[in-house]
Amino acid sequence: SAVISQKPSRDICQRGTSLTIQCQVDSQVTMMFWYRQQPGQSLTLIATANQGSEATYESGFVIDKFPISRPNLTFSTLTVSNMSPEDSSIYLCSAWGQTNQETQYFGPGTRLLVL
Amino acid sequence: RKEVEQDPGPFNVPEGATVAFNCTYSNSASQSFFWYRQDCRKEPKLLMSVYSSGNEDGRFTAQLNRASQYISLLIRDSKLSDSATYLCVVDTGRRALTFGSGTRLQVQP
Numbered sequence: 001s002a003v004i005s006q007k008p009s010r011d012i013c014q015r016g017t018s019l020t021i022q023c024q025v026d027s028q029v030t031m032m033f034w035y036r037q038q039p040g041q042s043l044t045l046i047a048t049a050n051q052g053s054e055a056t057y058e059s060g061f062v063i064d065k066f067p068i069s070r071p072n073l074t075f076s077t078l079t080v081s082n083m084s085p086e087d088s089s090i091y092l093c094s095a096w097g098q099t100n101q102e103t104q105y106f107g108p109g110t111r112l113l114v115l
Numbered sequence: 116r117k118e119v120e121q122d123p124g125p126f127n128v129p130e131g132a133t134v135a136f137n138c139t140y141s142n143s144a145s146q147s148f149f150w151y152r153q154d155c156r157k158e159p160k161l162l163m164s165v166y167s168s169g170n171e172d173g174r175f176t177a178q179l180n181r182a183s184q185y186i187s188l189l190i191r192d193s194k195l196s197d198s199a200t201y202l203c204v205v206d207t208g209r210r211a212l213t214f215g216s217g218t219r220l221q222v223q224p
Contacts, residue, residue: 031210031211033211033212041216042202042214042215042216042217043159043202043212043214044214045211045212045213048209048210048211058211092158094212096210102147102164103161104161104212105161106158106159106160107158108157108158109158
């Protein structure tokens with residue numbers, strides 16, 4: 001299995017500021033993803049983090065608001081820019097297992113509260 | 116129309132009961148199907164993949180009907196520890212997952 005860690009685990013931020021979330025996988029993985037889970041809702045895909053190229057964003061999500069970096073096969077960052085209270089959510093990164101390609105593993109999530 | 120639809124529940128069942136969850140998906144090109152389990156304030160974890168032939172893992176049985184675009188999960192002999200939200204999940208082939216809204220199960224003593 002892939003072990004995924006995220007930092008920070010939680011944060012409280014002021015509106016208008018930005019927060020960068022880090023995701024570290026314990027093995028090299030081809031694909032990494034960022035999801036958002038708003039209060040009381042299920043997960044929504046934000047983007048696919050591509051190593052060595054720009055991330056692929058889903059409808060409703062843009063690079064200026066959620067810039068993503070993927071400098072290598074084990075690490076990615078998601079920045080939530082110019083935050084508003086509507087960005088209060090849990091942000092999760094994920095990756096398919098290297099040996100078990102049928103399982104997508106998730107990090108523990110970053111709980112963000114924007115005041 | 117949502118891409119993946121589930122009854123949100125909650126399903127309140129006594130210990131030992133059998134409970135079934137259903138899910139429908141709209142994209143006929145979907146290739147892979149899963150049930151994930153999410154405990155309160157935790158990340159989702161894979162419960163089982165779902166195959167056209169159906170598959171069973173202990174007390175859990177999953178079925179897929181591609182013609183009807185319908186997925187099911189059956190839990191037999193429910194335990195208190197089964198209380199969680201069950202997420203129906205679809206991969207349309209891009210290797211990114213689309214989640215249903217989840218069905219909440221509460222098993223009561």
